[in-house]
Amino acid sequence: MGLLEELSSKRIERRDFLKLCGAVTAAFSLPLTFQDHIASAAEQAMAKPRVIWLEGQDCAGCSESFLATMNPSVAELVLDTLSIRYHETIMGASGEVAEKALRDTMKEGGYILVVEGSIPKADDRFCLVGGKPFRETVMEVAENAALVIGAGSCAMYGGGIPGATPSMGGGVGEFVKNKPLINLPSCPVKPSRLVATVLYYLAAKKAPPLDSYNRPVAFYGSLIHDNCPRRGQFEKGNFLTDWNDPEQRGYCLLKKGCKGPKTYSDCAQVWWNEGASFCMNAGAPCAGCGQPEFYKEFSPLYANQETLGIGFGKSVNVDTAGAFVIGATAAGVAVHGIGRVIAGKGPDANKEDELG
Ligand code: SF4
Ligand code: SF4
Structure with a gap:
């Protein structure tokens, strides 16, 4: 055939x-x-x-x-x-x-x-x-x-x-x-x-x-952190500390162990399971599963990552954060496309209202 x-x-x-x-x-x-x-x-x-x-x-x-x-x-x-x-x-x-x-x-x-x-x-x-x-x-x-x-x-x-x-x-x-x-x-x-x-x-x-x-x-080729739909919350200093608090829905997961700032992967642009979702979209911090440090050096997986020093002590500028998200989305367009097409459907990335 x-x-x-x-x-x-x-x-x-x-x-x-x-x-x-x-x-x-x-x-x-x-x-x-x-x-x-x-x-x-x-x-x-x-x-x-x-x-x-x-x-x-x-x-x-x-x-x-x-x-x-x-x-x-x-x-x-x-x-x-x-x-x-x-x-x-x-x-x-x-x-x-x-x-x-x-x-x-x-x-x-x-x-x-x-x-x-x-x-x-x-x-x-x-x-x-x-x-x-x-x-x-x-x-x-x-x-x-x-x-x-x-x-x-x-x-x-x-x-x-x-x-x-x-x-x-x-x-x-x-x-x-x-x-x-x-x-x-x-x-x-x-x-x-x-x-x-x-x-x-x-x-x-x-x-x-x-x-x-x-x-x-x-x-x-790119850091997950640079394309993450929760990046705006990171820039605002909104970090999830209580899984059960509905007010914190969609907050950045850095304090819950997210390795997105250390992980190079297209997960945020090309979602898993034929475009169904990916870790941070489903409410789970990135475990850095494609990095050489995984699993040994990244464990325990849910440990607070603020000691990495990322974002802390930085002044928050909402306008800059917004511009960043737009830039990151544009940069991710090339790889974003393949997941959408392979899946026959695709993620509408950076929609915070869909975050778990
Ligand atoms: S959830 Fe992780 S990857 Fe997303 S902005 Fe926060 S630290 Fe970065
Ligand atoms: S844990 Fe693995 S699959 Fe999940 S976002 Fe991080 S690199 Fe991607």
């Missing part, structure tokens, strides 16, 4: 598909003409690019996040087009049959390797798959991969929950060298980032611009 027929069978209009391609183009600040390359890459994706998905020290939360796209959507279509040859949680095969599927795909080469979970550095008494230490499996499978993606914070830093004391794991970058590596940290991985990254790679045949942690700058 061709792409157009596939779109039609899922009641997705071609117009929406092209909007997704346009949003990916905008998110990565590419020239408008690149949209055609993205569209053509996605059409070729119907030939099903092969994916090997390995799980190490993980909770399978990133797999859940990846699979839990809502109702038929453009994102689901793109994810459906991937040929997942090996994935311990979802594959029907097991034992020797599963290991053979892995070996056959490795022989073919040129696949995308996704690693979820951290990788034990030395101790070979646990995290054995097929009797082999996970560390060795990752290095072996990476050899013939065209691209390696570290999905989620555990895979990127060896951190996350498995990285809490005592930490025995490492991130993909510590074991895989001389391969294009893209890290997509957060807990769990954010599906819209995975979709956009895979589409970009299929079209450009290379990784998008990355920061020093190999994270796409398009998703990790």
